[in-house]
Amino acid sequence: MEPIRVFYRKTDTAKYISHLDINRCFQRAMKRAGIPLWFTEGFNPHAYLTFPLPLALGYESLCECVDFRLTQPMEPGEIVDRLNRVLPMGLKAYAAAPPVYKAADIALAAYTVWLTLADTDSEQSVRILEAFFAQPEITAMKRTKKGEREISLKEHLHGLSLQADGDMVLLSVQLPAGNELNINPTLVLDAFGVQTGMLIDRLAVQKTAVLTKDGKNFA
């Protein structure tokens, strides 16, 4: 019954695997890998996997993790090796260890975003985006289980930076993540689109780090 947290990258076509589907995908991978996964007991036993921080469909990530329990001990290195032999393209495990933090300790996630604005070159796009983010107040409509509500974004944008990267704009930002408040880059960019009427043409998002309240890497 040892708890284990496996860290993995989710890139390329794997970014189109939805959060619901990634669970099934890992269950099957564990089975193929022969990892002694703990199953729930009871009428309909099923593999028990939890994902501390869900990833939006279409985002890449360098820092995903999945928690599960073992029925027999297995070396973390062995788990990583076994998984990598059977995982589909675009999923790659890089570390395994007993969890240090709880899912509730997650406070921030860092993202790198590449984008282009329709009919606008990257230098010009950077200036337009800088002007947008320089406003004293930025609001967005966030959909929650209780319906739509307006939230203020400005104070939640940490370490924002913008630069032209070839024909694309490279945006780095840290945003609130976890159970209490979760803001993802799409929400921010939707707010930009609504306010400016500008169309985002190409968009690629990559989650690069998950951080705790103390600014430590989630481990």
Place this chain on the structure above:
Amino acid sequence: MNSQLERIFMKVQKPGRYTGGELNSVVKDPAAVDFRFAFCFPDLYEVGMSHLGMKILYSLYNREENMWCERVFAPDTDMEAMMCKEGIPLFGLESRDPIRDFDMVGFTLQYEMSYTAILNMLDLAEIPLRTSQRTSLAPMIIAGGPCACNPEPLADFIDLFVLGEGEEVNLELAHLFLQAKKEGWSREEYLRRACKIEGVYVPSLYEVSYQEDGTIRAVTPRDGAPAVVHKRIVKDLDRVFFPDSFVVPFLETVHDRAVIELFRGCIRGCRFCQAGFIYRPFREKNYETLNKNGCDLCASTGYDEISLSSLSTSDYSQLEDLLEEMLPWTEQDKVNLSLPSLRIDNFSPSLMEKITKVRKSGLTFAPEAGTQRMRDVINKNVTEEEVLATCRTAFEGGYTSVKLYFMMGLPTETKEDIEGVVDLAQKVVDLFYSLPDKPKGKGVNVTVSLACFVPKPFTPFEFEPQDTEEMLREKQHHMVGYNRSKKIRINYHESQTSFLEAVLARGDRRLCAVLEDAWKNGCKLDGWTEHFNYNAWMAAFEKNGVDGRFYANRTRSYDEVMPWDHLDYGVTKQFLIRENQKAHGDAPTPNCREKCSGCGANCLIGRSCF
């Protein structure tokens, strides 16, 4: 194209349908292969990925070093709109290359209502729809599967049809194609040679003439095409290729599980069932082969469910041996066994015990008709006592919900037969409450699922008229009104879809123009209620001066030339006539194990079946 695709993947529902990259999907270097095949399933990914035939042929081709087979499904409407807007032609999931550049494009014909999807996919692929409009050798458009037994409504669009089982003939066609490429043949030359391969039907090499009353006068071969095309079968199922891995989809599909195939053919001969005749003769796989197939598949996929597939699982003579072999490892690995298509009359308590070890859910049985007379007519050799005894076994085993499949509109059906369906369902309800050791604290649920009978080629009912829509609707209303129990739920199928199925199933080449017009009128996913547009179909019939009732609601005489009479599936027309006559005399036929009824299919294996 890739960056363009990436952009639209983000804008459509379930991009996983179009991205490829699933576990066990095969990616090869296009420069290193000589033959590229697009396996097209004319329906959405979720349906197509559930299909065993595709998995078999996918692995069969990809095992050949110089060949690459990719999967293609019908895009959903949102994806289709995006592809059209961005000018992206239909592509293979593995390479994302346009399939119009492939050597061969193959469609599987699983049901009639997917025909418009075939035309739509050809159009999205930017491949000219009609055989006569295509001039180059590649892509060669082929099709196979159960509906190929009467492919005439598709004759103008498909270059060649594969009749029967595909494991051998597909590679023969591929090798012939490689020769054609090397020697620079025209497409006509390739087709002339292909039609000499057993099981290959090239419709353009046959001339169809009609009588004044609209029936067929004759089907005449030319250019040396055989007068009769015989379907292909694999004689020894223990030696036939079977994949040791399946592509494992990321998103949830209709059937997302390992499948092993117990046998082909069926011993029962239910007179409405096309599968029961066109897959003959009956051939079983050995249980040890099957156990290994199942083991390999679970190891390579990580699936937690194996389905034991066949037309009638409990007719597999080695079922108990197989379960004995499989239960230890499946229980240990927490793999569920799923046994669809169980028959009512041989569902034994010991079998019951074996399957309930794994999981308890609802049970489904198919009495097909409500009265004994009607069941004798259709040769569903099941008695009311057997239905009730099976339900008793199920209830005593802890089940509380039973689903019963029936058909309506069967030949010779009367009001009593319709009421008999509800009466039988009521008896099942009464039985539940009469049991002293029924599951405690729970009510019973009996679901009656009602299909409209569709007469199909190569069945004893191929001569029969389908009930008109009005008759079917009236019967449905009568049945619902006759039901007095809240424990019985009656679901029925849309009769308009069944009518079109009946037209296409026994149609001829004059329907090609109707099909094309229906597609032009916007029909492309007819199997989906939300996309089905009956009026668009009716407009297409009208425009071409074709009356669907001629095909659906007309009785054929025994000596009428059927559109498929030049295709041979083993069972003889004389046998079908004999069975039809017995049906009209309310007389059943014993199953093949009890007594051979001389259907003719055993000539394909050159020995008796048992």
